[in-house]
Amino acid sequence: MDPVIRLRSAVALVGRFPVLAGVDLDVSPAEIVLLQGANGAGKTSILRACAGLLRVVAGEAYVLGVDLTIDARAVRRRVGLLGHATALYDDLTVVDNVTFAVRASGADRAGVAPALAHLGLTGRLPQTRVAALSAGQRRRVALATLVARDPELWLLDEPHAGLDAEHRDLLDELILAAVGRGRTVVLASHERHRAHALAGRIVTVAGGATAPAVPATPGDTASAGSPVVADPEATSVA
Amino acid sequence: MWRDALLVAGKDLRVEARSRVTTNQVAPYALVVLLLFGFAFNQDRYVLTHVGPGLFWIAVLLCALLAVQRSFSLESADGARDGLRLSGLDGGGIFLGKAMAIAAQLAVLEVILALGVVVLFGTRMADPLLLVVTCALATAGLAAAGTVYGVMAAGLRVRETLLPLLLLPVLAPVLLGATQAWLAAIGLATGSGWRWLTLLAAFAAIYLTLGVLAFGTLLEEA
Numbered sequence: 001m002d003p004v005i006r007l008r009s010a011v012a013l014v015g016r017f018p019v020l021a022g023v024d025l026d027v028s029p030a031e032i033v034l035l036q037g038a039n040g041a042g043k044t045s046i047l048r049a050c051a052g053l054l055r056v057v058a059g060e061a062y063v064l065g066v067d068l069t070i071d072a073r074a075v076r077r078r079v080g081l082l083g084h085a086t087a088l089y090d091d092l093t094v095v096d097n098v099t100f101a102v103r104a105s106g107a108d109r110a111g112v113a114p115a116l117a118h119l120g121l122t123g124r125l126p127q128t129r130v131a132a133l134s135a136g137q138r139r140r141v142a143l144a145t146l147v148a149r150d151p152e153l154w155l156l157d158e159p160h161a162g163l164d165a166e167h168r169d170l171l172d173e174l175i176l177a178a179v180g181r182g183r184t185v186v187l188a189s190h191e192r193h194r195a196h197a198l199a200g201r202i203v204t205v206a207g208g209a210t211a212p213a214v215p216a217t218p219g220d221t222a223s224a225g226s227p228v229v230a231d232p233e234a235t236s237v238a
Numbered sequence: 239m240w241r242d243a244l245l246v247a248g249k250d251l252r253v254e255a256r257s258r259v260t261t262n263q264v265a266p267y268a269l270v271v272l273l274l275f276g277f278a279f280n281q282d283r284y285v286l287t288h289v290g291p292g293l294f295w296i297a298v299l300l301c302a303l304l305a306v307q308r309s310f311s312l313e314s315a316d317g318a319r320d321g322l323r324l325s326g327l328d329g330g331g332i333f334l335g336k337a338m339a340i341a342a343q344l345a346v347l348e349v350i351l352a353l354g355v356v357v358l359f360g361t362r363m364a365d366p367l368l369l370v371v372t373c374a375l376a377t378a379g380l381a382a383a384g385t386v387y388g389v390m391a392a393g394l395r396v397r398e399t400l401l402p403l404l405l406l407p408v409l410a411p412v413l414l415g416a417t418q419a420w421l422a423a424i425g426l427a428t429g430s431g432w433r434w435l436t437l438l439a440a441f442a443a444i445y446l447t448l449g450v451l452a453f454g455t456l457l458e459e460a
Contacts (some may be wrong), residue, residue: 051324079324087317089312089315093256
């Protein structure tokens with residue numbers, strides 16, 4: 001089966017600074033991969049590169065079969081990126097924001113109402129301007145957008161940040177449900193306990209490059225319902 | 239492309255409808271500008287009538303700057319520009335949508351300003367059709383050029399000050415053509431005002447074409 005993500009010696013620049021300096025990464029379909037590393041290690045840059053937002057200038061970079069070095073834009077409608085910013089418009093209501101994002105990405109707007117309900121954005125909240133929401137509520141709106149779009153590849157940058165315990169649990173359920181539908185998830189998180197429990201595989205990032213992969217512990221993986229990576233070499237990063 | 243354009247225009251206009259920046263801030267600002275022009279010319283009706291078209295279009299240009307800055311400041315907040323890029327919308331469609339939303343706001347402001355010119359300066363509209371066509375072409379040119387330069391300045395830290403510096407000289411042909419056409423339309427210029435519309439139409443066509451072709455790339459680089 002073709003990998004969802006295949007990066008080989010991938011290099012990306014911001015200005016003249018190499019934010020990715022030789023990343024090797026393979027991610028298989030319906031896999032949950034955790035990127036871990038210190039602040040500034042390059043986790044966010046890997047996610048942005050996979051979303052087609054950061055241009056890979058050297059090496060190989062394929063996401064969902066699209067060669068990012070040739071046309072990074074071609075992959076964007078098929079991936080969802082939940083970053084530090086929520087990409088919401090303050091003056092639009094919750095439902096307007098989610099509907100716009102869903103329609104813009106070409107997804108079916110019928111998924112908007114169920115997604116809002118799933119994230120607990122009910123009652124007056126759908127008609128509330130985003131500017132009036134708390135940080136955690138904004139995060140849930142961004143998540144609702146992702147759920148409504150249901151892209152093939154979920155790229156999650158610190159997805160638990162800003163959420164209360166109840167919604168962190170809900171997020172974990174959403175991730176597992178997405179993988180159950182055949183979606184692939186790559187997340188970067190400092191929430192070690194939760195993220196390790198979710199991930200089938202852990203990739204360490206340092207200095208804009210990846211270190212060899214570490215399979216998640218069987219106990220953690222089993223609890224998350226994800227496959228254990230039996231042979232690190234098979235999906236490892238070098 | 240047109241589907242994307244309508245989607246983006248609808249979003250930008252909904253933002254404006256909810257925030258009411260155009261009606262509550264830009265429109266009063268435009269009227270204050272007209273009023274100050276009136277004071278500056280010492281309420282001399284003869285002078286005001288003759289310079290009225292120029293003052294009108296200068297006020298429209300200043301409002302256009304505000305509308306363009308507002309349009310792109312929406313996208314710079316909270317990663318919205320990345321959201322727009324990630325949506326996979328057609329670059330030409332985004333350009334047309336943003337230009338359409340800016341043009342709609344300018345059209346409203348032009349109606350308000352035109353009423354202001356009539357009331358404050360005592361201007362008579364002799365050829366309403368010429369006035370309307372002039373407004374339509376000039377507005378299309380202003381919105382198209384404004385959107386092109388707006389995205390060019392969007393990624394810069396000094397965008398608020400750089401945008402007027404870049405855009406105002408570029409808009410000089412619109413100011414010239416629209417003012418001359420209006421002078422003819424109110425019966426204060428010799429010769430036909432319609433010939434100036436060629437300049438306005440050419441300007442709008444150039445920037446609409448440039449925007450549709452280049453906006454996607456400019457957005458990536460912003």
